[in-house]
Amino acid sequence: MTRKKLVPVLTLFIAALLIFPVPIFLGSPELKKVTLTIASPEWLPGKIIEELSKEKFTEYAKQYGYDVEIVFDYSPWGTYYQRLSSVFAARSSEIDLAFSDSQWIGEFSEGGHIIKLNDFLEANPEVKKALVEDTMENVLLYYLVYPRAGLKPEDAPKLIEEGKVNVWGIPGTADAALIFHYRKDLFSHPEERAAFKAKYGYELPQTYEDWAKVDWVQVRDFAEFFTRKKGEKLAGEVLEDDFYGIVLNNARDYDFISCFFLPIFWSWGAELWNETTMTAEGYVNSPQAKEAAKFYMELVKFMPPGAPSIDYDGLITIFTQGRAAMTVLWASMSAIFFDPKASKVYDKVAEALMPHHDGVRYTTLGGQPLVVSSYSRNKEVAFLYLKWYYSDTIQKELALKLGFTARKSILNSEEFLNSHPWTRAYADNIKYAKDFWNIPLYSKLLEAQQEVLNAMVAGQISPEEAMDLIAQRHEEILRQARK
Structure with a gap:
């Protein structure tokens, strides 16, 4: 292969590694130290997610060559939008991921502040499958898709499967009803x-x-x-x-x-x-x-x-x-x-x-999608976090701790329905959840x-x-x- 032909091939390979990291094995080089900063409202779900991330994502990331320090950047609900807006307006790299209200997706995506995840989903079919086959349709549409004018929740799985809509996040805190x-x-x-x-x-x-x-x-x-x-x-x-x-x-x-x-x-x-x-x-x-x-x-x-x-x-x-x-x-x-x-x-x-x-x-x-900042210097680890976060095991563990989820298989399980006093009503209410403008x-x-x-x-x-x-x-x- 000529050097001229080799350059674009190498470029594609490197881009693929950013969204689809490969595990390392014994004998690999020393772990790369990374601080991953996640913006969150200051509330109990954020604290629970932070604790689980520090306990389990850090170990998960080591398989891929990263020694990750997790930092949660909290703001009160009353000022959280202003916090994210100011960080994005400054094109600051201080935040890698953020739990964004669904209604902010339009502003943040049109401003170029968050990364479209269509390529990430193609490179990570297990995440795409979990979204398309095991996530409530209204959550898919209202949390992840922009623009969405004229679309109905029941259309979302097929449109995401076929790559016909722009996807900007994964379900983060699905406090959806x-x-x-x-x-x-x-x-x-x-x-x-x-x-x-x-x-x-x-x-x-x-x-x-x-x-x-x-x-x-x-x-x-x-x-x-x-x-x-x-x-x-x-x-x-x-x-x-x-x-x-x-x-x-x-x-x-x-x-x-x-x-x-x-x-x-x-x-x-x-x-x-x-x-x-x-x-x-x-x-x-x-x-x-x-x-x-x-x-x-x-x-x-x-x-x-x-x-x-x-x-x-x-x-x-x-x-x-x-x-x-x-x-x-x-x-x-x-x-x-x-x-x-x-x-x-x-x-x-x-x-x-x-x-x-x-x-x-x-x-x-209610609830928030989890999005990746365009200005993050740790995009490969941010994508790795998304993959870990929406895995079956982590989603189940979070659902049982939090008392809410967007995953159908968990919503319909007796373990979830009996986990908190409100979970049965939540599981029945979520199908009626509707969003306003985004x-x-x-x-x-x-x-x-x-x-x-x-x-x-x-x-x-x-x-x-x-x-x-x-x-x-x-x-x-x-x-x-x-x-």
């Missing part, structure tokens, strides 16, 4: 059951199967019924404080109120926008959208005072102190409800499917929506006016994308 929690001691109390039936004409749900039939309109009845004043009786005992039917996160911070409003919004048949034409007018302010907003305000009547400022800390405090009958929370945060050191109702909580409305059921998609203008769209929804809960604007105002502001923002 909100879970409905309720006080089982109250709903099963004989006196409360009899009083409820006498007032509303039907029975309170008693079993998991009963709850699967519950409409959001019935949740409104439950919330009204269980709202009591100090001095009144609840389950045969005199209340020392006011008690509330339901508590939800209505805070303006980041995506808080949107995540809790959207399951109702979508279940009423509304949509945020037309993803193909990038228009909001007539969608986010449709008749169905306005009815959903009006219904949400019905629930607000039975929430604690200061509902517009209730965030995750407030929600968890109110529910664990035994002052609300129902709530909704992510799987990643649900463990505190069952901790006897933190919760007065640790033995009185049960989980259910998110309610439907007229047979339509949705929950907001285009570069996401943060502006979200900020406008958060401000208006929070004002609606505060009573500063009517539900109908709120949805019209969101449509107006979103149209102004989306005009930039349509140019």
Whole structure:
């Protein structure tokens, strides 16, 4: 072979090694020292992943010739987006991988900040197979694919298999579905059951199967019924404080109120926008959208005072102190409800499917894909980490520790379903998870929506006016994308 022909062959070989490292064996050269830095929100799942990475990835990497030090770069949720954005804007190499919210994929990919993984998947067929054959379709589409306009979750496996879409990550922390929690001691109390039936004409749900039939309109009845004043009786005992039917996160911070409003919004048949034409007018302010907003305000009547400022800390405090009958929370945060050191109702909580409305059921998609920074100086080790992270063994171990996963084979296993109090509800809820925008203008769209929804809960604007105002502001923002 001539030198001229040899050069491109060697180039291809070296590129392949970056995304498909080869194990070394005894007698190989000394291990190469590498510090692999992974950006993560500051929360319990990150700590669990860090611990497992330090314990097992470091040993795994030695097979490929690397002595790896794992460093997790934590930021609070409130500033995490700003942290990643500033690192990427500076084209800094200080981060190798990041757990990115799914909605940031558009901005980060169009900015050239993260690496497209199509070649990585071709070079690592076991990872591609795990994605295509054993990962929930909605997670595949919403976490990994951009652009995605006009695509449906059921299309994702085939499109990824055939390489017809751009893939930007793998499922990182698949905290993908909100879970409905309720006080089982109250709903099963004989006196409360009899009083409820006498007032509303039907029975309170008693079993998991009963709850699967519950409409959001019935949740409104439950919330009204269980709202009591100090001095009144609840389950045969005199209340020392006011008690509330339901508590939800209505805070303006980041995506808080949107995540809790959207399951109702979508279940009423509304949509945020037309993803193909990038228009909001007539969608986010449709008749169905306005009815959903009006219904949400019905629930607000039975929430604690200061509902517009209730965030995750407030929600968890109110529910664990035994002052609300129902709530909704992510799987990643649900463990505190069952901790006897933190919760007065640790033995009185049960989980259910998110309610439907007229047979339509949705929950907001949560969780983060794991992406590789374009500016990493350790790309070969970053790719190796992806391969390790999405292996069957590591995914199962993480699922059992975290109480959530996107892998179908794990979701359907008895071991997972029995691993935590909420895992059955999580496994049933994830199929209804839906995401919102993931285009570069996401943060502006979200900020406008958060401000208006929070004002609606505060009573500063009517539900109908709120949805019209969101449509107006979103149209102004989306005009930039349509140019």
